[in-house]
Amino acid sequence: MRTTRAPRARLGAAAVLVAAGLAACAGGDDGGTPVINLYGAASAAGFDQIIDACNEEAEGRYKIVGNLLPSDADGQREQLVRRLAAHDDGMDVMSTDVTWTAEFAEAGWIKELDEEQTRLASEDTLQPTLDTATWKDKLYGIPKHTNVQLLWYRKSLVPNPPKTWDEMFEMAQKLKDEGQPYEIGVTAARYEGYVVTFNTILSTYGGTLVNEDSTEPTVDENTVKSLALIKRLADSGLASASLSNAQEPEVFASMQQGKAAFIINWPYVLSAMRAAGETDENSKKIADDLGFATYPSVEEGKPPRVTLGGANFTISEFSKHPDLAFEAAMCMRTPEHQLMHAINAGEPPVAESVYEEPEFQEAYPQYQVMLAELQTAVPRPVTPLYQNISTIVSSLLSPPKGIDPESTSEDLRDGIQDALDGKGILP
Structure with missing residues (x-):
C-alpha cells in the first residue's frame, strides 16, 4: 500500500502470474463452497502459502481466492473505490492501507465489526495498529501488518x-x-x-x-x-x-x-x-x-511518536459472505501466519507475541526498537479526506528549502480547511 516494503516482498510480473491461488478477476462460488475473494496482499512473497493453509483449515466451509490489484497504492485505491461505489458484491476481504479506514467507513463501504469480532480482532494486537482501523470509536478493520521507521x-x-x-x-x-x-x-x-x-x-x-x-x-x-x-x-x-x-x-x-x-x-x-x-x-x-x-526525538526527554505504516483487512459492506470473510481474514493473520509473512515478505506483525519468537528476533535483530516505537506510534491524520490532505501537505512543504515556518503553517491551515469544506477537492 502506501508504505514502502522490503524489496524482497516485490514480485516480478512472471512470479505474480504463476503465484498459486491468484485469480485475475473475482471468482464465483465453486461447487457450493462459498468463495471468499481477497483483493490486495495475495501477490506478496509467500502469501499463497497462507491462503492454502487457511483453505485447508476451512475444511470446505469456504475457499479464499486471491485477486490482483495494481502494484501502486493510488491504483489500488482507485480500483477498490470504483467497485465499492458500484456496490460490487464480488469483493469480500480487502487489504486496505491504514490511511483509508475513515474514508471507506464514512462512505459505508466496509463493515463495522460487531462486539465479538472486535474482541477477537483486538486480542494480542498492538493498540496503535487498532487505532488505524478505527473511525468514530468503531472498529472497521482487522490489523494485518504494520511498519515504523x-x-x-x-x-x-x-x-x-x-x-x-x-x-x-x-x-x-x-x-x-x-x-x-x-x-x-x-x-x-x-x-x-x-x-x-x-x-x-x-x-x-x-x-x-x-x-x-x-x-x-x-x-x-x-x-x-x-x-x-x-x-x-x-x-x-x-x-x-x-x-x-x-x-x-x-x-x-x-x-x-x-x-x-x-x-x-x-x-x-x-x-x-x-x-x-x-x-x-x-x-x-x-x-x-x-x-x-529509535527515531530521534525533537527534544531531550520527549519520546518520539513515529508514524505507522501497514495495512488492515476490511470486509466489504456488499460481501455475500461477511461472517466467513471475517473468519478468513482472521485466519490469514494468526500469529503463526504473521510470523511467516514477516519473514517471507518483510512486513512486520501487529501481534505483540510474534516479537517474542526467536525466529522473528533472528530475522529482525532490531525488533526491540521496533516494538518500543510501535507501542507509542501514531496514525496519519484520521479523516475521510486524507488523500486530499496528504496531497496538500506534500505540495505546500515542497521543496523543503522553500518552507517559511510561519507562512507555510498559515497555508496549511487554509488548504486543510478548504479540503474539509469540500473546496478544491483533489481526485
Missing part, C-alpha cells in the same frame, strides 16, 4: 547514536568537518513519504493536523516548530543535495553508496543491505557496519 547509522562513524535531532545535526557537522561520510537521509520528495516524515515530527512535538471529528484543522505552534526543523535540515548543508527528490530508495542508496552517516527508513534496510552484499562488496561492508536506534 527507525534511525539507521554507521557504527564505525557514530559509536553512540543520537537521541535527538540536535545531537544528530552536531554529529553530522563534526563528521563533515573531518571529511567523513556525514549526510542525514530522510524522505522529502513531493509524495506520501514526505507526509510521513512531517507527521512524525509534528506528532512528537505534540501536534496534529485535524481534530478528532475531522471538521477543522489543528495547525498551531507545533506545526511551526515542525516546519522549522525540516527547514533547518534543508539549509544545514548536512542533507543530500537531492533532498527534495528523496524517496525511500534514494535514502537507502545514500547509505549504500557511503554518503550518509544517518538515514531514517523502514525496517527492511538491514535485510536489503545484506541481500545486496551477497554480490556487492561495498554493500556487505555497509551492512556489517549498520546500527539501528
